[in-house]
Amino acid sequence: MSKPEKAALMTRVVPYQREEPGSQPTLLYEPYRATIRRVPRNPLVVLPPTLSEVTGPVFGHEEVSDGDGDLTRQHSGEPLGERIVVSGRVLDGNGRPVPHTLVEIWQANAAGRYCHDRDDHPAPLDPNFSGAGRFLTDESGMYRFVTIKPGAYPWKNHSNAWRPAHIHFSLFGNAFATRLVTQMYFPGDPLFAFDPILQSIPDERARQRLIANFDLATTQPEWALGYQFDIVLRGRDATPFEDQRWP
Numbered sequence: 001m002s003k004p005e006k007a008a009l010m011t012r013v014v015p016y017q018r019e020e021p022g023s024q025p026t027l028l029y030e031p032y033r034a035t036i037r038r039v040p041r042n043p044l045v046v047l048p049p050t051l052s053e054v055t056g057p058v059f060g061h062e063e064v065s066d067g068d069g070d071l072t073r074q075h076s077g078e079p080l081g082e083r084i085v086v087s088g089r090v091l092d093g094n095g096r097p098v099p100h101t102l103v104e105i106w107q108a109n110a111a112g113r114y115c116h117d118r119d120d121h122p123a124p125l126d127p128n129f130s131g132a133g134r135f136l137t138d139e140s141g142m143y144r145f146v147t148i149k150p151g152a153y154p155w156k157n158h159s160n161a162w163r164p165a166h167i168h169f170s171l172f173g174n175a176f177a178t179r180l181v182t183q184m185y186f187p188g189d190p191l192f193a194f195d196p197i198l199q200s201i202p203d204e205r206a207r208q209r210l211i212a213n214f215d216l217a218t219t220q221p222e223w224a225l226g227y228q229f230d231i232v233l234r235g236r237d238a239t240p241f242e243d244q245r246w247p
């Protein structure tokens with residue numbers, strides 16, 4: 001690409017909306033102890049949007065197969081626990097669907113144990129559950145996973161600390177600027193008030209955006225409860241970014 005062509009492209013770069021104040025986790029939230037170590041020591045630098053931020057990786061269809069969204073059929077037997085369907089739409093900051101975008105999830109099993117070397121808490125592993133899946137959204141931005149409701153699990157953040165049941169989500173969207181790693185929670189969990197990861201998001205409405213809705217239309221008779229969880233990449237209604245990768 002010639003310099004004038006690149007310059008012409010740059011003039012068409014449309015910046016993403018900045019997050020609403022309070023809608024994302026506080027970088028330093030002392031009840032969540034790991035933030036004390038991780039908080040940046042210097043003021044953040046706001047980078048002007050360039051092609052690098054508004055364009056990004058595009059994943060082909062070949063590597064994601066139809067069965068990758070069903071976490072209950074990855075082994076010879078069925079996993080133990082409550083089978084659920086988790087479905088929703090991926091939207092951009094203007095409410096438009098984001099088609100053909102990769103949605104990845106990972107989670108603990110029904111007993112609250114991850115199939116991961118770093119998880120050694122005394123709950124059983126399930127030989128029929130690995131806890132990871134992926135899905136490419138369709139034309140209307142829809143995704144759908146079949147899985148097992150994850151259990152709560154203890155972590156060592158503070159005395160008697162337990163994470164509410166949650167599913168981790170990772171999305172790339174259409175550009176680097178829309179990258180999102182977050183967690184979905186289940187409605188009515190009694191652990192919400194005690195979870196410093198959820199509580200590190202100041203805005204109550206933003207916290208609510210991380211809680212899925214039970215949905216009778218998604219529920220399949222005699223088979224699985226259904227939950228709806230829409231995800232918004234950037235903009236006023238953006239889904240809050242999680243402030244950690246583990247647990």
Ligand SMILES: [Fe+2]
Pocket residue numbers: 108163166168247
């Ligand atoms: Fe987790």
